[in-house]
Amino acid sequence: MSPLGAPGAGERQRVLSGFRPTGPMHIGHLVGALDNWIRLQDTHECFFAICDWHALTSEYADTSPIRGYVLDMALDWLAAGLDPDRCTIFVQSQVPEHAELHLLLSMIVPIAWLERVPTYKEQQQQMAHRDLTNYGFLGYPVLQAADILIYRAERVPVGEDQIAHLELCREIARRFNSLYGEVFPEPQALTTRVPRVPGTDGRKMSKSYGNAVNLGDPLPETRQKILRMVTDPARKTRKDAGNPDVCPVYDLHKAFSDRETLDLVNTECRRAGFGCIDCKNHLLRHLEPVLQPIQERRARLQIDRDAVRAILAEGARRARAEAALTMKRVRAAMKIDSGLPG
Numbered sequence: 001m002s003p004l005g006a007p008g009a010g011e012r013q014r015v016l017s018g019f020r021p022t023g024p025m026h027i028g029h030l031v032g033a034l035d036n037w038i039r040l041q042d043t044h045e046c047f048f049a050i051c052d053w054h055a056l057t058s059e060y061a062d063t064s065p066i067r068g069y070v071l072d073m074a075l076d077w078l079a080a081g082l083d084p085d086r087c088t089i090f091v092q093s094q095v096p097e098h099a100e101l102h103l104l105l106s107m108i109v110p111i112a113w114l115e116r117v118p119t120y121k122e123q124q125q126q127m128a129h130r131d132l133t134n135y136g137f138l139g140y141p142v143l144q145a146a147d148i149l150i151y152r153a154e155r156v157p158v159g160e161d162q163i164a165h166l167e168l169c170r171e172i173a174r175r176f177n178s179l180y181g182e183v184f185p186e187p188q189a190l191t192t193r194v195p196r197v198p199g200t201d202g203r204k205m206s207k208s209y210g211n212a213v214n215l216g217d218p219l220p221e222t223r224q225k226i227l228r229m230v231t232d233p234a235r236k237t238r239k240d241a242g243n244p245d246v247c248p249v250y251d252l253h254k255a256f257s258d259r260e261t262l263d264l265v266n267t268e269c270r271r272a273g274f275g276c277i278d279c280k281n282h283l284l285r286h287l288e289p290v291l292q293p294i295q296e297r298r299a300r301l302q303i304d305r306d307a308v309r310a311i312l313a314e315g316a317r318r319a320r321a322e323a324a325l326t327m328k329r330v331r332a333a334m335k336i337d338s339g340l341p342g
């Protein structure tokens with residue numbers, strides 16, 4: 001490692017990513033993040049966080065389900081193929097250094113930086129049924145910056161909607177370094193092209209819309225969800241020709257089916273050669289073999305939840321060792337290590 005903790009030539013770059021445990025993982029998460037993480041664990045030094053404190057920013061009024069979601073999320077990640085021998089999987093609240101760094105960073109972040117984050121107002125509008133005027137929700141991107149900077153991560157896999165948060169994190173790192181001296185590398189975005197994964201109603205797949213196909217859904221339930229999924233609204237009967245370009249089922253084909261099937265759907269839909277049920281059965285033919293092994297691994301892991309807890313404990317131990325190293329440097333740079341013993 002270099003003095004700042006960034007890897008030297010030949011070392012693997014460090015990656016940080018995570019999710020809020022606010023509900024079950026779905027196939028949108030699989031295609032949009034987990035598949036990418038599984039590849040990254042062979043090429044990068046990866047830290048994957050289950051961000052339970054982030055869940056509190058919106059779920060503070062009823063925290064009772066979060067504990068269950070945390071363990072379910074770990075099950076989903078492991079079942080999808082994350083390997084605790086090749087990456088570090090941990091729960092954010094088991095590494096209290098995140099909170100300490102968040103507090104210190106919050107001293108140097110102008111409120112205007114947070115108010116201008118595009119997702120701040122958007123999410124307040126989208127979740128109008130919740131009171132999101134709380135300080136924690138405004139400060140969410142500072143906690144997110146702490147999550148990244150505490151590991152001196154150089155790379156952060158991001159979707160389009162997270163780019164503004166990462167830019168803010170880079171600004172915070174720059175401000176810290178200019179005030180107190182170089183401690184943090186500026187993390188770079190790791191962008192991958194991810195196919196659009198619509199939910200069963202055609203909107204973005206999301207737990208809050210109730211349109212998700214979850215990784216843990218039994219296969220008969222998945223089948224029912226896909227068979228009921230909305231299609232090209234202009235295709236009212238089997239005899240009407242359709243347009244795959246406006247059909248959310250075709251978006252799922254693009255995420256899961258092979259070239260041959262895509263060509264078949266493109267041709268047969270446009271000339272009303274087959275019906276939407278046939279088309280969805282072709283999709284299921286590709287989707288089910290992806291989900292089945294995940295569910296089998298998940299069922300095995302579910303029997304031994306103590307083993308999953310042990311993986312999380314070991315992950316937290318590894319993460320804490322790195323976080324403690326960063327905090328030592330941060331306290332020294334800010335001159336808030338009192339010099340007293342302890």
Ligand code: SF4
Nearest residue numbers: 242247249269276279
């Ligand atoms: S045939 Fe397939 S692509 Fe065409 S409208 Fe029906 S579900 Fe959509």
